[in-house]
Amino acid sequence: MKLFKGNIIFTKEKQAFDIIEDGFILSDEGKVLEVGHGLDDKYPDLEVIDYSNHLLIPGFVDLHFHAVQYGNLGIGLDEELLDWLNDYTFKEEAKFQDLTYARAIFDKAINHMIASGTTRMVFFSSIHQAAAELLMDLCSEKGVGAFVGKVNMDRNAPDSLLEDSDQSLEITRYLLENDREEAKAIITPRFVPSCSKDLMDRLGELASKGYPVQTHISENESEIEWVKSLHPEAKNYLDVYDKAGLITDKTILAHCVFCTEEERQVIFDKKAFVAHCPAANFNLTSGIMNAKLYLDKGIRIGLGTDVGAGHTPSIRQVIVEAIKMSKVNHMMDKTMPVLSLSEAFYMATKGGGQYFGKVGSFEKSYDLDMLVIKPDDLSLTRNMPILNQLQRFIYAGDNLMISAVYCKGKRLNAY
Amino acid sequence: MKLFKGNIIFTKEKQAFDIIEDGFILSDEGKVLEVGHGLDDKYPDLEVIDYSNHLLIPGFVDLHFHAVQYGNLGIGLDEELLDWLNDYTFKEEAKFQDLTYARAIFDKAINHMIASGTTRMVFFSSIHQAAAELLMDLCSEKGVGAFVGKVNMDRNAPDSLLEDSDQSLEITRYLLENDREEAKAIITPRFVPSCSKDLMDRLGELASKGYPVQTHISENESEIEWVKSLHPEAKNYLDVYDKAGLITDKTILAHCVFCTEEERQVIFDKKAFVAHCPAANFNLTSGIMNAKLYLDKGIRIGLGTDVGAGHTPSIRQVIVEAIKMSKVNHMMDKTMPVLSLSEAFYMATKGGGQYFGKVGSFEKSYDLDMLVIKPDDLSLTRNMPILNQLQRFIYAGDNLMISAVYCKGKRLNAY
Numbered sequence: 001m002k003l004f005k006g007n008i009i010f011t012k013e014k015q016a017f018d019i020i021e022d023g024f025i026l027s028d029e030g031k032v033l034e035v036g037h038g039l040d041d042k043y044p045d046l047e048v049i050d051y052s053n054h055l056l057i058p059g060f061v062d063l064h065f066h067a068v069q070y071g072n073l074g075i076g077l078d079e080e081l082l083d084w085l086n087d088y089t090f091k092e093e094a095k096f097q098d099l100t101y102a103r104a105i106f107d108k109a110i111n112h113m114i115a116s117g118t119t120r121m122v123f124f125s126s127i128h129q130a131a132a133e134l135l136m137d138l139c140s141e142k143g144v145g146a147f148v149g150k151v152n153m154d155r156n157a158p159d160s161l162l163e164d165s166d167q168s169l170e171i172t173r174y175l176l177e178n179d180r181e182e183a184k185a186i187i188t189p190r191f192v193p194s195c196s197k198d199l200m201d202r203l204g205e206l207a208s209k210g211y212p213v214q215t216h217i218s219e220n221e222s223e224i225e226w227v228k229s230l231h232p233e234a235k236n237y238l239d240v241y242d243k244a245g246l247i248t249d250k251t252i253l254a255h256c257v258f259c260t261e262e263e264r265q266v267i268f269d270k271k272a273f274v275a276h277c278p279a280a281n282f283n284l285t286s287g288i289m290n291a292k293l294y295l296d297k298g299i300r301i302g303l304g305t306d307v308g309a310g311h312t313p314s315i316r317q318v319i320v321e322a323i324k325m326s327k328v329n330h331m332m333d334k335t336m337p338v339l340s341l342s343e344a345f346y347m348a349t350k351g352g353g354q355y356f357g358k359v360g361s362f363e364k365s366y367d368l369d370m371l372v373i374k375p376d377d378l379s380l381t382r383n384m385p386i387l388n389q390l391q392r393f394i395y396a397g398d399n400l401m402i403s404a405v406y407c408k409g410k411r412l413n414a415y
Numbered sequence: 416m417k418l419f420k421g422n423i424i425f426t427k428e429k430q431a432f433d434i435i436e437d438g439f440i441l442s443d444e445g446k447v448l449e450v451g452h453g454l455d456d457k458y459p460d461l462e463v464i465d466y467s468n469h470l471l472i473p474g475f476v477d478l479h480f481h482a483v484q485y486g487n488l489g490i491g492l493d494e495e496l497l498d499w500l501n502d503y504t505f506k507e508e509a510k511f512q513d514l515t516y517a518r519a520i521f522d523k524a525i526n527h528m529i530a531s532g533t534t535r536m537v538f539f540s541s542i543h544q545a546a547a548e549l550l551m552d553l554c555s556e557k558g559v560g561a562f563v564g565k566v567n568m569d570r571n572a573p574d575s576l577l578e579d580s581d582q583s584l585e586i587t588r589y590l591l592e593n594d595r596e597e598a599k600a601i602i603t604p605r606f607v608p609s610c611s612k613d614l615m616d617r618l619g620e621l622a623s624k625g626y627p628v629q630t631h632i633s634e635n636e637s638e639i640e641w642v643k644s645l646h647p648e649a650k651n652y653l654d655v656y657d658k659a660g661l662i663t664d665k666t667i668l669a670h671c672v673f674c675t676e677e678e679r680q681v682i683f684d685k686k687a688f689v690a691h692c693p694a695a696n697f698n699l700t701s702g703i704m705n706a707k708l709y710l711d712k713g714i715r716i717g718l719g720t721d722v723g724a725g726h727t728p729s730i731r732q733v734i735v736e737a738i739k740m741s742k743v744n745h746m747m748d749k750t751m752p753v754l755s756l757s758e759a760f761y762m763a764t765k766g767g768g769q770y771f772g773k774v775g776s777f778e779k780s781y782d783l784d785m786l787v788i789k790p791d792d793l794s795l796t797r798n799m800p801i802l803n804q805l806q807r808f809i810y811a812g813d814n815l816m817i818s819a820v821y822c823k824g825k826r827l828n829a830y
Contacts, residue, residue, distance in 0.1 A: 199570065378486055381519075398814075
């Protein structure tokens with residue numbers, strides 16, 4: 001059993017922060033047993049791991065990250081989605097048949113994520129089986145929780161990335177049946193334009209066995225028009241996936257910028273997850289996603305950096321982007337309330353964390369994913385309230401303020 | 416004479432970057448004498464300061480920073496302008512009658528700015544004379560170029576910040592006549608609601624002697640309504656300042672979010688400067704400023720962090736915010752082109768730099784304000800083009816990549 005002391009802050013509910021100043025977290029076997037005041041008196045024999053004057057917050061969860069795009073971080077952001085895919089993304093992904101290259105990029109990407117406080121990661125890899133397996137192995141080695149998706153693409157892709165449908169399915173099936181304890185495989189049709197109806201149907205059959213799924217949806221208006229023209233039979237974009245059996249309670253839908261209320265209702269009914277990626281939506285001039293509509297409807301929603309369309313692997317920065325985007329929504333329609341800091345923080349932790357089980361909170365029986373944050377000098381010398389210290393870390397902090405990162409109770413050191 | 420070697424990148428014109436790979440900058444007495452290839456052969460007796468494989472870019476210029484708000488960085492950003500002033504800003508500013516407190520905050524603020532690559536700064540201080548003088552002294556000590564504004568407020572302020580009009584004017588006059596070589600005083604009526612017409616008129620008289628001026632304008636819709644109700648006689652917000660003689664070719668207007676074409680025409684005709692502060696405009700849910708309209712009209716425009724409404728002292732990050740805001744403009748009106756990276760970089764360097772004279776470029780006779788940027792590992796191992804290396808620094812970099820900061824040819828070390 002371990003007993004941690006510090007200023008504890010988390011979001012059991014999205015509406016407000018739970019703050020326990022000078023509190024304790026008791027954990028055992030990587031799970032939270034108890035949280036509160038005075039646990040040092042209650043368990044006098046336990047050594048206290050003393051993070052006094054530090055913030056203890058849940059680790060961040062990134063629901064959408066293209067591990068194979070990390071090398072392109074920060075470049076090409078003057079284009080919109082479809083051009084950007086052709087000019088930057090696909091060219092880079094083709095390189096991941098080279099495992100030496102893949103290892104160099106993946107290693108840096110995961111380390112950068114851990115250094116940014118992310119303990120749980122949902123990855124798009126490339127079409128390549130070996131690269132996906134390598135990524136699973138690296139996640140396991142480094143001790144983070146992850147889902148790794150070998151991408152499926154059997155249409156509208158450059159030759160170097162175009163798969164045979166049977167082979168695409170078989171590799172996917174193999175990976176699902178042979179994944180790692182802490183780095184699971186996930187069915188990953190890239191997006192509708194990249195996958196034939198036949199392939200989507202067969203991936204949907206796999207999904208019906210309880211395997212997780214991730215894909216993109218409604219990120220960009222040209223993309224949506226393209227999907228319409230490819231599937232005139234479908235009611236809407238979501239319907240294409242739904243008809244294939246790809247919308248389940250283990251599906252992550254990245255973006256949902258232009259989803260309609262009708263689509264939102266299906267997402268809600270099927271208990272699917274949404275990965276809100278505001279940095280990427282700004283960068284590719286895609287659109288202004290309204291996360292508040294999803295949160296208020298009770299849809300399960302978390303945040304994604306969406307590297308490389310997103311320019312930062314830091315979920316902390318994406319929290320700020322999410323609030324910013326909701327302010328743009330408010331400026332366009334004054335009846336739309338702005339996301340509060342606690343709502344955005346909730347998405348970054350417990351909201352996305354639900355995809356991994358009991359993750360993203362310090363409630364009893366949750367996995368102990370924890371960041372130890374050293375507040376800046378002014379926070380301390382001015383005796384700022386804990387909540388202000390958190391605000392400063394989120395808005396004006398940097399990775400150097402993250403003194404320690406724990407995942408499932410283990411301190412990570414591979415970064 | 417000094418000869419610097421590196422990958423040189425700057426914006427002589429806003430439309431495009433000037434890139435000199437493996438080039439040289441020859442400087443003397445803090446000014447650029449020559450820039451180009453092969454200067455080591457031309458001047459064989461000069462020792463080369465070798466920054467090979469580094470980017471050499473102009474120092475950043477911050478046209479709008481509230482030095483007295485640095486202690487509030489990152490907090491209170493769930494409010495809009497007028498509430499935020501009362502709940503956070505004014506309370507904090509009242510503390511600056513205490514010079515010990517002022518020194519602690521100013522010291523950290525300037526160091527953080529230098530560490531972020533800012534070599535030229537235009538400050539709002541508080542109403543307090545001694546704090547403004549201290550800020551000028553600290554800027555001089557640290558070797559940066561600065562304008563420091565003791566704020567004028569003789570109406571609609573809390574008692575602790577409300578000035579007697581005569582005294583406000585006299586202190587301002589004293590500071591203008593007794594400023595420092597490199598840290599000049601600047602006339603700083605906070606904004607129309609804070610200054611009586613009489614005080615604005617008398618400050619306008621001072622301005623007519625050639626002294627610089629800065630103020631806020633049209634940041635927020637409630638503020639604009641308030642100004643209308645205070646000055647029903649004025650054609651528009653700008654007209655209030657203009658009638659008082661406060662709009663000159665040495666005036667910086669912060670924000671201009673809602674300025675009309677009529678106001679823009681006056682700003683253009685008078686050759687006034689605009690400080691575009693997109694991070695702050697997002698944070699306080701103020702509005703979506705359209706910087707492109709100003710740039711394309713030929714108005715002199717630079718960037719401001721607007722700390723503490725802005726949450727970062729990094730102009731690098733504000734470049735990204737400016738592009739993001741222009742993308743929001745484009746999403747709302749597809750006929751509005753997006754700001755290019757070179758346009759945003761221009762605003763951050765030469766655009767704002769013009770306020771200081773020949774600053775923000777590496778053209779002949781410009782002051783040598785220079786940042787030495789160490790590209791990230793992937794930029795180098797992948798042999799990325801210089802422009803991509805710059806993109807990565809701007810979008811995905813951090814202050815640790817800034818290896819050296821020069822202002823007027825002198826390397827700064829106070830950070």
